[in-house]
Amino acid sequence: MTTKSIKLAVENVSKTFRVRGGQYSDEHLLPVLRRVSFDVHEGEIVSLIGESGCGKTTLLRIIQGLIRRDAGEIRVDGKPVAEAGRDRGFVFQQANLLPWRSARANVEFGLELQGVSRRERGERAQSLLKLVGLGAASEQFPHQLSGGMQQRVNLARALAIDPAILLMDEPFSALDAQTREILQLELLRVQRETGKTILFVTHDLDEAIYLSNRIVVMGARPGRIKRIMEIPFSYPRRDLPELRADAEFQEIRRTMWELIRNAPPMAA
Amino acid sequence: MSQETATSGKAEGKSKSSGGVEPELDVTTLDLTTLDSAMEETEELAPPTGKSLIWVVRVLSIVAVLGAWEILGRQVDPLFMSYPSAIAVAATELIGSGELLVGLLSSLRTLVVAFFIASVLGITLGLLIGRYRLVDAATDWLVNALYATPLVAIIPLVILWFGLGNTAKTFIVTILALFPILINTTAGVRNVPKQLIDVGDAFAANERQIFTKIILPSALPYMMTGLRLGVGRAIIGMVVAEFFTAITGLGALIVKYGNQYDTASMFVPIFVLMLLGIGLSLAVRRAEEWIAPWKATEE
Numbered sequence: 250m251t252t253k254s255i256k257l258a259v260e261n262v263s264k265t266f267r268v269r270g271g272q273y274s275d276e277h278l279l280p281v282l283r284r285v286s287f288d289v290h291e292g293e294i295v296s297l298i299g300e301s302g303c304g305k306t307t308l309l310r311i312i313q314g315l316i317r318r319d320a321g322e323i324r325v326d327g328k329p330v331a332e333a334g335r336d337r338g339f340v341f342q343q344a345n346l347l348p349w350r351s352a353r354a355n356v357e358f359g360l361e362l363q364g365v366s367r368r369e370r371g372e373r374a375q376s377l378l379k380l381v382g383l384g385a386a387s388e389q390f391p392h393q394l395s396g397g398m399q400q401r402v403n404l405a406r407a408l409a410i411d412p413a414i415l416l417m418d419e420p421f422s423a424l425d426a427q428t429r430e431i432l433q434l435e436l437l438r439v440q441r442e443t444g445k446t447i448l449f450v451t452h453d454l455d456e457a458i459y460l461s462n463r464i465v466v467m468g469a470r471p472g473r474i475k476r477i478m479e480i481p482f483s484y485p486r487r488d489l490p491e492l493r494a495d496a497e498f499q500e501i502r503r504t505m506w507e508l509i510r511n512a513p514p515m516a517a
Numbered sequence: 518m519s520q521e522t523a524t525s526g527k528a529e530g531k532s533k534s535s536g537g538v539e540p541e542l543d544v545t546t547l548d549l550t551t552l553d554s555a556m557e558e559t560e561e562l563a564p565p566t567g568k569s570l571i572w573v574v575r576v577l578s579i580v581a582v583l584g585a586w587e588i589l590g591r592q593v594d595p596l597f598m599s600y601p602s603a604i605a606v607a608a609t610e611l612i613g614s615g616e617l618l619v620g621l622l623s624s625l626r627t628l629v630v631a632f633f634i635a636s637v638l639g640i641t642l643g644l645l646i647g648r649y650r651l652v653d654a655a656t657d658w659l660v661n662a663l664y665a666t667p668l669v670a671i672i673p674l675v676i677l678w679f680g681l682g683n684t685a686k687t688f689i690v691t692i693l694a695l696f697p698i699l700i701n702t703t704a705g706v707r708n709v710p711k712q713l714i715d716v717g718d719a720f721a722a723n724e725r726q727i728f729t730k731i732i733l734p735s736a737l738p739y740m741m742t743g744l745r746l747g748v749g750r751a752i753i754g755m756v757v758a759e760f761f762t763a764i765t766g767l768g769a770l771i772v773k774y775g776n777q778y779d780t781a782s783m784f785v786p787i788f789v790l791m792l793l794g795i796g797l798s799l800a801v802r803r804a805e806e807w808i809a810p811w812k813a814t815e816e
Contacts, residue, residue, distance in 0.1 A: 341715070
């Protein structure tokens with residue numbers, strides 16, 4: 250794995266929010282990320298996990314360029330990035346599909362912005378919808394799709410611009426348990442077929458272990474990396490229920506749980 | 518969202534049990550379209566209760582009201598009140614003489630021209646005010662003041678400016694229809710969900726693309742609502758303007774027969790205006806459903 254090239258490098262990224270009208274003062278500073286560094290290698294699935302408030306979503310949005318960082322550097326394929334670009338595809342927590350566009354037209358969105366011809370982007374969107382299992386639903390509108398189907402379109406839309414890395418922000422957290430497990434499997438299959446590099450934010454320990462090569466465990470206030478854990482299971486992975494019964498899985502889960510829980514209490 | 522998630526769960530459960538075999542989450546071959554048809558099925562299972570009964574009641578109500586009007590109307594001096602059959606007779610006369618058609622066409626011409634101007638102006642200004650805070654700061658006091666003013670009050674002044682001709686009428690109808698369109702368009706731009714703008718940002722859209730591909734379509738249903746409200750105000754404006762200028766149009770017919778104490782004939786243009794109002798509102802609503810189907814189903 251280490252022989253593979255580094256797709257995403259995050260170096261000493263820090264971020265402080267200015268909070269207006271807080272509880273104790275008119276304005277105070279809230280450090281959300283402190284000197285966060287890690288790498289994601291080509292073809293890897295890396296999860297960011299931590300309790301709420303550890304800044305994992307903020308970090309993902311900083312990497313995408315939706316939020317400005319205060320300090321540090323982010324490189325995609327070795328090139329420093331500051332703003333949103335086509336080298337990163339973002340999969341939102343809520344599908345955020347454009348309601349006036351069909352599934353296909355939603356997938357075409359990024360390509361349309363780049364001026365790709367109608368025919369080419371149509372073909373590409375169709376093949377991606379097929380990849381995510383929605384080949385026959387391409388002309389459906391978002392309000393006609395279930396939550397799980399919307400997330401599939403969300404994924405296809407990010408894949409359409411053929412990014413160097415996929416950034417996924419708790420994409421399955423709003424789904425019911427059954428749909429979530431189906432989509433986790435689907436994501437692994439899509440990743441296997443496309444070889445995409447994925448950075449995945451989640452608060453679900455099982456999900457993180459099940460999907461990832463490595464897990465970046467973060468602590469809160471300010472958000473920082475506590476440990477980066479290697480997950481030893483090989484791909485394609487056993488089904489989650491079976492994996493859960495594995496002693497090693499339970500050991501990893503316990504270690505992670507303790508890392509997350511032992512966060513120092515918030516200073517009053 | 519959470520609701521849809523719930524339905525999806527149900528639908529998926531259903532499609533599985535109907536499949537007969539106990540599936541071990543064989544997702545690679547799982548065809549999503551079967552889930553979808555399962556969803557449609559569950560929706561259609563709810564029967565449309567008593568739709569025909571509703572229509573029966575509606576028609577009975579219409580017959581009852583018209584009948585009561587006919588009977589009571591005949592008891593009153595025809596100067597003060599008319600009744601349906603007399604109005605129908607007057608209508609055939611007015612249609613036969615061509616007077617009604619001339620009046621209607623004259624009114625419609627003003628209405629169409631003025632409504633078009635109001636739509637273009639209202640949508641353009643609304644988009645600018647909604648998107649750019651400085652434009653808003655420069656104009657919000659004026660927009661609020663004019664919207665709050667009953668603009669029919671300035672009709673005498675408008676007639677001083679433009680005389681009794683078409684220009685005055687067009688101007689009056691335009692300013693009356695303008696504000697609902699403008700204000701709704703502004704609201705539409707302001708209410709674009711932030712997450713959708715995020716999508717544009719995440720895919721590196723420039724300002725023009727965000728405007729045309731996200732803000733504009735997202736604000737469209739609001740604009741259509743503005744147009745629908747604007748139509749109603751435009752018709753009011755048209756009649757009032759014709760009352761004042763009283764040369765042509767349906768408003769002029771009302772004034773003419775009112776002055777002649779021919780109450781039955783006076784009701785004819787009033788009915789035409791009513792039909793016009795209903796027709797135009799329906800047309801805009803249809804256009805709304807056609808242009809923004811995702812909003813129509815949400816309501």
